[in-house]
Amino acid sequence: MQLTGAQIVCECLLREGVDVMFGLPGGAIMPFYQTLPEYPALKHILVRHEQNAGHAADGYARASGKVGVCVATSGPGATNLVTPLANAMMDSIPVIALTGQVPRAAIGRDAFQETDTTGITMPVTKHNYLAMHAADLPRIFKEAFHIARTGRPGPVLIDLPRDVLEEIAEFDYPAEVSLRGYKPTPEGSGRMIKRAANLIEDSCRPIILAGHGVLISGASRELQELAEKAQIPVITTLLGISSFSSDHMLSMGMPGMHGQAHNNWAINKADLIIGIGMRFDDRVTGKISTFAPGAKVIHIDIDPAEVGKNVRVTVPIVGDARRVLRALSKEVAVTTRPDWLGEIDELKARHPGMPTSDAGKILPQQVIRDLHRATTGKAIVVTGVGQHQMFAAQHYGFTEPNTWITSGGLGTMGFEVPAAMGAAVARPDMTVWSIAGDGGFQMTLSELATIVEQRLPIKFAILNNNSLGMVRQLQDLFYGGARVATAYSGNPDFVKLAEAYGIWAIRVSDPAQVRDSIDRANAVDGPALLDFEIAPEENVYPHLPAGGTASEMIEGPVAPVGTSKKEAPAWLS
Amino acid sequence: MVELAALYHTITAVVEDKPGVLARVASMLSRRGFNITNLSVGHSETPSLSRMTFVVEGDEWVVEQVTKQLYKLIDVVRVSDISDDAIVVREMALIKVKSTPETRPGIMQIVDIFRADIVDVATDALIIEVTGDEGKVDALIQLLKPFTIKETMRTGRVAMARGGTATGAKKTSSETTDHNAPDTEVVP
Numbered sequence: 001m002q003l004t005g006a007q008i009v010c011e012c013l014l015r016e017g018v019d020v021m022f023g024l025p026g027g028a029i030m031p032f033y034q035t036l037p038e039y040p041a042l043k044h045i046l047v048r049h050e051q052n053a054g055h056a057a058d059g060y061a062r063a064s065g066k067v068g069v070c071v072a073t074s075g076p077g078a079t080n081l082v083t084p085l086a087n088a089m090m091d092s093i094p095v096i097a098l099t100g101q102v103p104r105a106a107i108g109r110d111a112f113q114e115t116d117t118t119g120i121t122m123p124v125t126k127h128n129y130l131a132m133h134a135a136d137l138p139r140i141f142k143e144a145f146h147i148a149r150t151g152r153p154g155p156v157l158i159d160l161p162r163d164v165l166e167e168i169a170e171f172d173y174p175a176e177v178s179l180r181g182y183k184p185t186p187e188g189s190g191r192m193i194k195r196a197a198n199l200i201e202d203s204c205r206p207i208i209l210a211g212h213g214v215l216i217s218g219a220s221r222e223l224q225e226l227a228e229k230a231q232i233p234v235i236t237t238l239l240g241i242s243s244f245s246s247d248h249m250l251s252m253g254m255p256g257m258h259g260q261a262h263n264n265w266a267i268n269k270a271d272l273i274i275g276i277g278m279r280f281d282d283r284v285t286g287k288i289s290t291f292a293p294g295a296k297v298i299h300i301d302i303d304p305a306e307v308g309k310n311v312r313v314t315v316p317i318v319g320d321a322r323r324v325l326r327a328l329s330k331e332v333a334v335t336t337r338p339d340w341l342g343e344i345d346e347l348k349a350r351h352p353g354m355p356t357s358d359a360g361k362i363l364p365q366q367v368i369r370d371l372h373r374a375t376t377g378k379a380i381v382v383t384g385v386g387q388h389q390m391f392a393a394q395h396y397g398f399t400e401p402n403t404w405i406t407s408g409g410l411g412t413m414g415f416e417v418p419a420a421m422g423a424a425v426a427r428p429d430m431t432v433w434s435i436a437g438d439g440g441f442q443m444t445l446s447e448l449a450t451i452v453e454q455r456l457p458i459k460f461a462i463l464n465n466n467s468l469g470m471v472r473q474l475q476d477l478f479y480g481g482a483r484v485a486t487a488y489s490g491n492p493d494f495v496k497l498a499e500a501y502g503i504w505a506i507r508v509s510d511p512a513q514v515r516d517s518i519d520r521a522n523a524v525d526g527p528a529l530l531d532f533e534i535a536p537e538e539n540v541y542p543h544l545p546a547g548g549t550a551s552e553m554i555e556g557p558v559a560p561v562g563t564s565k566k567e568a569p570a571w572l573s
Numbered sequence: 574m575v576e577l578a579a580l581y582h583t584i585t586a587v588v589e590d591k592p593g594v595l596a597r598v599a600s601m602l603s604r605r606g607f608n609i610t611n612l613s614v615g616h617s618e619t620p621s622l623s624r625m626t627f628v629v630e631g632d633e634w635v636v637e638q639v640t641k642q643l644y645k646l647i648d649v650v651r652v653s654d655i656s657d658d659a660i661v662v663r664e665m666a667l668i669k670v671k672s673t674p675e676t677r678p679g680i681m682q683i684v685d686i687f688r689a690d691i692v693d694v695a696t697d698a699l700i701i702e703v704t705g706d707e708g709k710v711d712a713l714i715q716l717l718k719p720f721t722i723k724e725t726m727r728t729g730r731v732a733m734a735r736g737g738t739a740t741g742a743k744k745t746s747s748e749t750t751d752h753n754a755p756d757t758e759v760v761p
């Protein structure tokens with residue numbers, strides 16, 4: 001079948017099961033856009049900025065488990081994709097980015113809107129392609145989707161010169177991928193799994209650190225089975241949240257910088273750490289040389305380069321979390337660990353966690369907890385980066401896999417708006433709550449227009465402290481309170497702003513109105529926005545200083561934790 | 574560098590012979606902060622594959638990370654640390670030395686001793702071609718210095734396993750699960 005390059009691209013997308021993509025056109029990518037009317041099964045969502053197309057594809061991928069697709073033109077269109085590609089790379093998200101490129105003859109001549117897209121994106125993609133012949137497109141697309149979704153998933157970019165999109169070539173979609181340099185190994189070594197099982201049986205104080213890999217491989221049930229069978233407490237990393245139900249008896253919460261204090265102490269006491277689909281990131285470990293000093297480590301990950309990268313590993317298992325956990329559960333005997341679980345209960349009691357100041361104003365923690373109640377923990381929660389993200393991670397109480405979407409590794413402010421858009425497109429059956437800070441929200445709020453156009457019923461909760469709260473917190477805790485460039489003294493009226501887009505919105509400043517306002521937003525047929533005026537000085541606790549150890553953890557604003565006589569507020573129950 | 578200390582490792586990689594592969598490898602090495610003292614690349618015996626030789630500075634952890642990160646590149650097919658193998662190591666250098674009718678015999682004598690060749694002669698200079706391990710090339714350069722070296726161009730080391738086996742064959746290969754399942758306790 002003879003087709004143009006642009007038609008071939010569309011045929012490839014259909015064959016890979018793509019039904020929606022996020023993008024913004026421009027000169028070089030126009031042959032592709034002008035072909036789209038021939039392919040009504042490929043829905044295109046026109047965004048306001050290419051960065052948001054990338055984050056939307058990312059959010060779509062996380063919420064659907066499918067590959068997200070974003071499209072941009074050459075030059076500035078492509079460079080605007082760099083942030084979302086880096087974000088998807090760090091968090092192992094399968095995204096395909098299509099970018100226009102100047103015609104082949106113009107490449108390298110600094111043509112209008114030319115940029116070295118494959119060169120720029122090389123370190124922030126799992127792989128990328130510059131398609132130089134239309135006849136190569138089927139192979140390239142087949143490989144690109146395969147690379148994006150298998151092994152440790154990640155973003156793949158395909159750069160499409162305009163005249164390649166116009167070139168006529170034979171279309172024949174390959175059935176198989178043949179990449180001699182890329183062969184992920186999902187089966188873990190049986191020998192290593194046996195050794196891991198022995199270590200688990202020999203250990204007295206084991207802890208599981210469950211990461212994003214558990215969600216990516218759909219291993220929540222297998223994780224629960226292993227944890228229950230061997231009675232191992234489960235800590236979920238920031239991106240591992242929702243992989244293990246937070247109301248489970250063995251659920252511990254989050255580790256590291258803003259994790260519950262008892263977790264960092266428990267890791268300190270552990271004699272065995274089982275890392276599953278996580279990478280012992282510095283925000284998890286703190287000072288690496290004092291991390292889990294008495295523990296042997298079993299590390300299960302699909303990416304061999306992660307095993308042994310940051311911590312010394314006793315038993316490395318390279319494989320897919322689900323398959324490895326299934327095999328490991330079979331090898332492990334039913335155990336009870338009353339002593340260890342008792343010790344952990346004691347730690348929990350001694351470090352009651354996450355105290356708050358009471359300012360008589362709305363506390364962000366309250367908003368998150370009321371959100372949990374109002375949604376019965378069943379919404380998809382999307383956040384940006386900063387204090388609001390940590391409050392959500394600590395307080396929402398996730399019980400369903402893949403209901404938590406956040407920018408983890410790269411820490412991209414503004415992620416909350418476009419990623420929520422992607423999630424809402426992927427899961428029209430779910431309520432999507434975008435929890436935002438006033439800082440990040442203003443980075444990407446241009447997509448409110450797209451959200452209205454697409455009739456996406458996203459609910460926004462802005463935890464508004466008129467500042468870049470997390471940086472302000474760092475200034476207060478570690479820079480003697482020198483507040484530099486963190487106050488937003490001229491924020492817009494977010495209610496009026498939302499209304500300008502045609503979005504229902506109210507401002508909430510009375511703590512007694514929090515729950516009611518959430519219920520009202522949920523009742524709105526369409527998008528809604530709540531602007532919460534929160535206690536502006538509220539900090540995220542605990543706070544483990546970067547590169548610190550458990551003993552350096554700042555557990556709260558008040559006198560030594562556990563000695564405070566302060567009554568817990570009612571909403572904290 | 575007369576003798577390579579244990580801190581230096583020779584790694585060979587078989588890579589797809591495609592545009593941009595060298596850039597991918599170089600970009601990864603530099604952004605992850607690996608110290609490569611030497612890199613050479615050229616066609617291999619298989620038309621669609623190239624072979625790269627690296628000299629990496631660092632301990633076991635560095636070598637393991639370099640190996641694994643190289644493997645993560647889609648265009649890298651096989652990586653082997655051949656430092657501890659029986660290998661032949663060579664590099665070639667072209668050295669342009671200032672010469673006069675008076676100094677020429679002295680230079681030629683040194684060139685003979687090193688079994689090097691004079692590949693270009695002009696009234697005021699000679700170009701010498703030498704092949705050998707780094708130590709030999711270093712030593713020749715040292716001896717030629719008094720004559721004034723105008724230019725030096727070195728290829729970097731290439732290495733090949735001795736005997737009938739293919740270079741790196743007894744090590745990891747992407748065809749096996751070996752590198753994907755590092756099942757030793759050496760993982761630092």
